[in-house]
Amino acid sequence: MRLDLRSLQSFIIPVGLILVWQALATAGEISGTVLPAPTAVFAAGWRLALSGELWSNIGVSAWRAAIGLAIGGGIGFTLGLANGASRLFERLTDPTLQMIRTIPHLAMIPLVILWFGIDETAKIFLVALGVFFPVYLNTLHGIRTVDSQLVEMGRAYGMSNWALFTRVVLPGALPSIFVGLRYALGIMWLTLIVAETISASSGLGYMAMNAREFMMVDVVVLSILIYALLGKLADSAAKLLERATLSWHPAYLSV
Amino acid sequence: MTARSLSTVAFAPGVGRPVALRRDAPNASITLRGLSKSFGDKPVLRDIDLHVPAGQFLAIVGRSGCGKSTLLRTIVGLEGPSSGTIQVAGGRSDAGRIMFQEPRLLPWARIVDNVRVGVRNGGSKADARKAALAALDEVGLADRAGEWPSVLSGGQKQRVALARALVSHPQVLALDEPLGALDALTRIEMQTLLERVWREQGFTAVLVTHDVSEALALADRVVLIENGAIALDVAVDLPRPRRRGSVEIAKLEGAILDKLFGDIERPTDESPLHREAVA
Ligand SMILES: Nc1ncnc2c1ncn2[C@@H]1O[C@H](COP(=O)(O)OP(=O)(O)OP(=O)(O)O)[C@@H](O)[C@H]1O
Ligand SMILES: [Mg+2]
Numbered sequence: 168m169r170l171d172l173r174s175l176q177s178f179i180i181p182v183g184l185i186l187v188w189q190a191l192a193t194a195g196e197i198s199g200t201v202l203p204a205p206t207a208v209f210a211a212g213w214r215l216a217l218s219g220e221l222w223s224n225i226g227v228s229a230w231r232a233a234i235g236l237a238i239g240g241g242i243g244f245t246l247g248l249a250n251g252a253s254r255l256f257e258r259l260t261d262p263t264l265q266m267i268r269t270i271p272h273l274a275m276i277p278l279v280i281l282w283f284g285i286d287e288t289a290k291i292f293l294v295a296l297g298v299f300f301p302v303y304l305n306t307l308h309g310i311r312t313v314d315s316q317l318v319e320m321g322r323a324y325g326m327s328n329w330a331l332f333t334r335v336v337l338p339g340a341l342p343s344i345f346v347g348l349r350y351a352l353g354i355m356w357l358t359l360i361v362a363e364t365i366s367a368s369s370g371l372g373y374m375a376m377n378a379r380e381f382m383m384v385d386v387v388v389l390s391i392l393i394y395a396l397l398g399k400l401a402d403s404a405a406k407l408l409e410r411a412t413l414s415w416h417p418a419y420l421s422v
Numbered sequence: 423m424t425a426r427s428l429s430t431v432a433f434a435p436g437v438g439r440p441v442a443l444r445r446d447a448p449n450a451s452i453t454l455r456g457l458s459k460s461f462g463d464k465p466v467l468r469d470i471d472l473h474v475p476a477g478q479f480l481a482i483v484g485r486s487g488c489g490k491s492t493l494l495r496t497i498v499g500l501e502g503p504s505s506g507t508i509q510v511a512g513g514r515s516d517a518g519r520i521m522f523q524e525p526r527l528l529p530w531a532r533i534v535d536n537v538r539v540g541v542r543n544g545g546s547k548a549d550a551r552k553a554a555l556a557a558l559d560e561v562g563l564a565d566r567a568g569e570w571p572s573v574l575s576g577g578q579k580q581r582v583a584l585a586r587a588l589v590s591h592p593q594v595l596a597l598d599e600p601l602g603a604l605d606a607l608t609r610i611e612m613q614t615l616l617e618r619v620w621r622e623q624g625f626t627a628v629l630v631t632h633d634v635s636e637a638l639a640l641a642d643r644v645v646l647i648e649n650g651a652i653a654l655d656v657a658v659d660l661p662r663p664r665r666r667g668s669v670e671i672a673k674l675e676g677a678i679l680d681k682l683f684g685d686i687e688r689p690t691d692e693s694p695l696h697r698e699a700v701a
């Protein structure tokens with residue numbers, strides 16, 4: 168374990184900010200209706216955790232995020248592979264996809280509500296649409312930029328198309344695919360926050376909007392913090408995965 | 423072509439037999455007949471006839487852009503000929519291996535797995551690994567088997583590439599300036615290594631190089647390509663291992679360089695050096 172001074176240094180400012188925030192709130196400099204004290208936010212979290220409300224809302228939000236990512240990311244990845252492998256396929260599908268890309272996916276919200284109402288499908292659809300493009304574009308880019316000399320080497324050494332794909336093309340495209348994934352994770356949470364805030368009957372966004380109606384600022388702040396935490400968690404998971412699969416990459420050679 | 427017949431007389435051809443110590447695989451001879459290759463309407467190779475007997479070490483030299491790589495790539499089937507035939511006789515259908523100017527190792531595969539790329543399909547994974555380790559041992563890198571390619575030096579990477587080319591015991595080994603990017607000392611080391619494995623395994627070797635002295639140190643025969651055709655075909659009938667800078671090698675080198683620069687007047691500052699070498 169190397170938890171030396173250096174790694175502690177990065178905590179100085181956040182911890183300091185929370186302390187200042189707490190001090191100002193206790194001194195009455197910040198009104199509780201504007202920004203409740205950290206202790207009040209923590210208390211609200213404790214209360215909701217005990218009642219189980221917090222966990223069920225986090226669960227619902229995380230589930231929507233995961234399903235939306237799986238669907239949108241899965242389709243984006245598959246299309247990225249297909250278009251990377253076949254020029255014909257790319258000519259067929261890419262222009263249409265690029266056209267759709269010019270529509271900001273959040274602009275679809277009214278239409279999506281008309282189509283699906285405010286049930287799960289609407290949120291999942293929006294998340295899937297949001298994560299699709301970063302995954303698609305970066306997968307395609309990754310495959311297109313695989314070192315052609317390596318591909319030629321693979322062919323010259325008698326690799327089958329499948330071997331060429333799994334041993335040369337996919338590993339070569341992986342760094343770029345991860346860039347797409349991490350970008351997609353950001354969009355995933357963003358989309359979900361917006362969608363849940365506008366139209367939902369469960370989830371973190373709903374919890375925040377509901378609390379707003381009752382002027383429970385502590386719960387609103389809590390929801391925001393949990394969103395941030397979930398976003399950080401997803402990014403860290405992606406980073407870990409990246410580290411594990413790209414251990415060959417000079418950037419990760421720490422030994 | 424007059425230039426060719428003149429020089430052929432001048433150098434009294436007679437293809438020297440390599441001094442092979444051991445032959446594990448039957449070797450393949452290479453025969454090109456009327457081989458031409460153009461890219462678009464740009465002719466690169468014109469009507470090349472060349473026979474490389476099994477087990478011979480052939481070096482191809484020539485100016486940059488004269489079509490050496492194209493000739494080599496056509497021999498191993500990476501390019502199709504525009505016309506003419508290539509015949510690799512007495513060998514398996516996939517008898518040839520090529521070594522490129524760059525190592526072209528997969529950065530995401532351990533060194534031993536990179537060598538395993540060269541193992542022919544069909545055997546078990548354990549056998550492939552064993553063969554790969556043996557090939558690595560041959561190039562002196564057995565102790566680096568589990569490492570990533572990015573930690574190796576340029577010369578070590580090329581040795582891994584050589585192990586990958588050799589692991590399947592090819593009958594023809596095509597080498598496209600594989601030592602071009604190495605420093606002078608590493609180059610000589612690699613040349614010695616290359617000569618040793620060629621003598622041990624006895625494959626037919628075709629080495630493209632822009633370094634005439636390298637060609638003369640290694641090859642049984644040197645072919646000079648000019649304007650897409652064979653301008654010179656010289657037998658190097660000298661005993662191995664060859665001493666660098668010997669009078670015979672210097673003579674041949676001077677003659678080839680003369681031919682290379684002949685048409686454009688050799689720069690005068692090269693002449694004293696050349697005369698010194700011959701004297
Ligand atoms: N795929 C290709 N498409 C079009 N032209 C090509 C292609 N490959 C080679 N050429 C052309 O063919 C000619 C010969 O190229 P080649 O690579 O065989 O030269 P070379 O003798 O190996 O040169 P060098 O010593 O610089 O490696 C060059 O003019 C090159 O531009
Ligand atoms: Mg070349």
